[in-house]
Amino acid sequence: MKKRIISAVVALILLFTVLYLNDIADIPLTNFVLAALIMTGLYEVYKPFGFIKRMPLAILGFAFGISLAFGKLSSAGFIIAVICFYMLLMFILAVCYHKTIKFSDICILLFTTIYISLGLAHVRLIKESEYGTYLLFVILIGAFLTDSGAYFTGRFLGKHKLLPDISPKKTIEGAVGGIVCALAGLGIFGLIISNGSFQPNWWRLMLVGTISSVAAQFGDLSASMIKRELNLKDYGEIMPGHGGVLDRLDSLIFVAPVVYHLNIILPLLRG
Numbered sequence: 001m002k003k004r005i006i007s008a009v010v011a012l013i014l015l016f017t018v019l020y021l022n023d024i025a026d027i028p029l030t031n032f033v034l035a036a037l038i039m040t041g042l043y044e045v046y047k048p049f050g051f052i053k054r055m056p057l058a059i060l061g062f063a064f065g066i067s068l069a070f071g072k073l074s075s076a077g078f079i080i081a082v083i084c085f086y087m088l089l090m091f092i093l094a095v096c097y098h099k100t101i102k103f104s105d106i107c108i109l110l111f112t113t114i115y116i117s118l119g120l121a122h123v124r125l126i127k128e129s130e131y132g133t134y135l136l137f138v139i140l141i142g143a144f145l146t147d148s149g150a151y152f153t154g155r156f157l158g159k160h161k162l163l164p165d166i167s168p169k170k171t172i173e174g175a176v177g178g179i180v181c182a183l184a185g186l187g188i189f190g191l192i193i194s195n196g197s198f199q200p201n202w203w204r205l206m207l208v209g210t211i212s213s214v215a216a217q218f219g220d221l222s223a224s225m226i227k228r229e230l231n232l233k234d235y236g237e238i239m240p241g242h243g244g245v246l247d248r249l250d251s252l253i254f255v256a257p258v259v260y261h262l263n264i265i266l267p268l269l270r271g
Contacts, residue, residue, distance in 0.1 A: 030127055031069050031070050031124065032069075034069045034120060034121070034123060034124055035065070035066050035069035035070065037120060037245055037249065038065035038068070038069055038116060038117050038120050038121075039062055039065055040244070040245045041116045041120065041235075041244075041245045041246050041249065042058075042061050042062060042065055042112070042113060042116055042117070043058075044235040044244045044245060044246050045112045045116065045226070045235065045246060046058050046061065046109075046112070048230045048232055049109075049112070049230070051105075051109060054100065054101065054105075056093055056097070057090070057093065057101065057105070057106075057109055060086065060089055060090060060093070060109075061109060061112075061113040064082065064086045064113050064117055065116070065117040067082050068082065068117050068118065068121040068124075069121065069124070073121060073124060073125050073128070074125070074128065083114065086110070086113070087110065090106045090109065090110060091106065093106075094106050115253065116246070116253060118257075119252070119253030119254065119256060119257060120249065120252070120253060120256065122256035122257045122260045123136070123139065123252065125256075125260050126139060126256060126259065126263075129260070129263075131198070131268075131269045134269060135259065135260075135263060135268065135269070137189055138189070138205075138208070138209075138212075138259055138268065139212065139252065139255050139256050139259045139260075140252075141182060141185040141186050141189055141209075142182050142186070142208075142209060142212035142213055142215075142216055142255045142259060143212070143216045143219075143249075143251040143252040143255040143256075144251075144252075145178075145181045145182045145184075145185040146178040146179065146181065146182045146212075146213045146217060146251060147178065147220065147251055148178075148181065149177045149178040149179075149180065149181025149182060150170070150174040150175055150177055150181075150217065150220075151174065152177070153173055153174045153176070153177025153178065153180075153181070154169065154170060154171040154173060154174025154175075154177065155174075157171075157173045157174075157177065158170075158171030158172075158173045159171065159173060160172040160173065162174070162175055163221060165228075166221055166225050166228060167221060167224040170220075170221070175217055178213055178216070178217060179210060179213040179214065182209055182210075182212070182213040182216070183206060183209050183210065183213070186205055186206070186209040187206075190202060190205055198269050198270060199269070199270055200268060200269055200270075201266075201267065201268055201269070204266045204267070204268050205268050207266070208258075208259060208262050208263070208266065208268060211258060211262065212255045212258050212259050212262075215251075215254040215255050215258045216251035216252075216254060216255045217251070218254060219250045219251040219252070219254030219255065220250050220251050222250070222254070223235075223246055223247070223250035223253075224250075234247050235247050
């Protein structure tokens with residue numbers, strides 16, 4: 001537990017440093033950090049599937065992730081074009097190397113690449129939207145307080161297993177505790193920003209907070225399901241006590257798209 005807490009504190013310090021430097025410096029620092037996270041996440045999932053040994057496939061996936069980290073995400077046409085171009089190139093590779101690349105390989109590669117890259121790219125979409133910095137805190141609270149709340153509640157109060165075949169340590173009590181902690185964190189966040197020039201829409205904030213907390217837990221369970229099939233304990237060891245990038249950001253991959261698109265329908269902040 002000590003390693004887990006220290007790693008989380010260090011990660012938060014680095015996060016706030018990046019956000020501060022990005023705002024004061026004329027450098028797209030968040031884009032570089034996002035590209036690094038996507039590349040690391042892709043590497044962590046490519047390696048157990050054996051794609052790193054088939055470098056042309058891996059290079060295509062990495063190029064896709066980088067394009068979303070630096071490309072024009074505000075244009076839906078750009079995203080569609082990148083996905084179509086990516087699929088075309090994968091099939092060209094599969095045809096040219098049909099003896100070593102199977103259809104199942106490109107299906108797995110396509111899904112895992114879009115799953116990780118597009119999910120994390122929504123962090124950038126949120127940051128670049130109106131009230132982006134504040135909405136960024138909404139997704140971070142929704143993802144990380146859900147994770148932490150579920151972990152500690154389950155550790156001290158958990159008695160009933162949630163889905164033991166996928167994640168043996170997760171409990172129903174932990175799942176509820178994760179939602180409660182996320183909503184409490186969003187409530188505190190709402191009180192802090194309500195002293196500024198705009199106000200949170202409270203019922204929307206709590207509704208989206210609940211949905212994002214549930215999404216965070218399904219993001220975690222989805223990543224755990226993949227690990228079970230691959231017989232992995234963790235995706236990596238980059239964060240002591242947490243594992244790899246995907247072990248830490250699996251919930252964010254689901255939360256960021258949920259908050260971004262729900263905020264378009266139900267704006268969380270008002271001037």
